[in-house]
Amino acid sequence: MSEISSNIILVILVTSFATYLSRFLGVVSSEKIKETSKIFKWFNCIAYSVLAALIARMVVFPAGELAESDILIRLFVVVVSVVMFLFTKKNLVYPTVLSAILLSLLNSYL
């Protein structure tokens, strides 16, 4: 195995360990937490708001390819998709497909 490819394997192992750690510790803590407890409710709120924070960050301050599109275009696409989601009785296929096409088009022609 070359040096670069064994390095890649190490990077993957370190990444997966760093990821599994939080999941593992979560299960350990869960053994002591009842679903009716206050602490469970509190964690539930935090889980939803951390996800909302993550998603909002992906749209407002994206990493990678998305950073090359305009923020106003991204926000426009997200709002249009959510409105479509609500109008199609919560169908998820239409807004997701629409968002990809809309952003690709707006980004290349605006």
Place this chain on the structure above:
Amino acid sequence: MINSKYFFQGFKSIKGLDSPALALGASFIAIGALLKNIGFNLGQSIFSTFLTYALPGSLVMAESFLIGASLINIFLAVWLVNIRLYPMTVSLMPLLLHKSQPRWKYYLSCHFIAVSAWLIMKGNYKSIEKKHRIDFWIGIGTGTWSVAIISTIIGFLASDYLNKDMMIGLAIVNPVYFTCMMVGAMKSLQISLSIILGAILGPAFFFISPEWSILYGGASAGTIAYFIGEFK
């Protein structure tokens, strides 16, 4: 060992109109293409999604790898971006725990905790008897995880045909899917407030600390929402 009726019931959540398959597929196609571009081979790319299965973590790994970050720095950066998995696990697993079920199922299947599978389980657990929830969960997890792995392969193989505008289009699918799922999950005051405040405070904290913004924003938003919901 695993009740196949509930396993397949969960597995089937990847088809249908509220399926996460499309969003997961789009984002892991982008990951496959990205990993190829930074010099991973096909086997390594599959290995990466197989073992990590968390999108932001894989993105951070790719960025850190490109700039030649040390292993300890990669560990810290990935751990930080994926620490959200801790509150997600703590707010899911107590719903699935049952005395009659062996512990290894929980420690193994926590690998499937990622936004898409988590949101599906949170939306459906009440319809499944508590004893069988873990098998249903393993079904959801296996389904979504398989989609991620297959999409990584497709993205790797198709990367030469994907131009920049197409990649940007693929990248928006995931946040749009999750935004819609979150809007759909707003069923109580506490959860709605958690989501709305999180979406505001997350980006707001970015101006103070980009690395910690999700954690700070999420923890403060969730705590405020919890107290408002409890004492109202």
